[in-house]
Amino acid sequence: MSTATPLPYSRVVLIPSAPPPKESIMPFANFKFPEGIVDAARKEEIIHRTTAMFVEYFGEQARPYSMVLVEEVADGGWGRADQTLTLAKMGKPPSKE
Template identity: 80%
Template sequence: MPFANYKFPEGSIDAARKEEIIHRTTTLFVEIFGEEVRPYTMVLVEEVADGGWGRADETLTREKMGLPASA
């Protein structure tokens, strides 16, 4: 089963953008593996709490990423 897991800072992505990511990722998997994978493709779009994730040994926050504070 093709699977993709995207993580975004909490509050930085709206429902329409999540839906677009799911559709485009599914289309990509179908292009690579064929139409038969569509019903088995899973795309997980998660929002991670501010400061709850990191990269290259650094905790990332909305402020460090140049994003406005969440509402």
């Protein structure tokens, strides 16, 4: 696995607060990043590491039912604290189109 630094604007929320019964485990994580920030290798790493986290938390029976969605959002298409975020505001180069 890569030792790349974590992306400061990403997070994972685990729901529910207590592990569900084994027959109903279907963990899901949805990561959203500005378009062009995360390459294919990093997306694959996010998927593998998130799945590993789910398995650590819920047990091996969760692996075949784990879903990790990595989405890219168009520049300016998301915000935080009532401010529209753009790559320029985050000090990042424009995405390659």
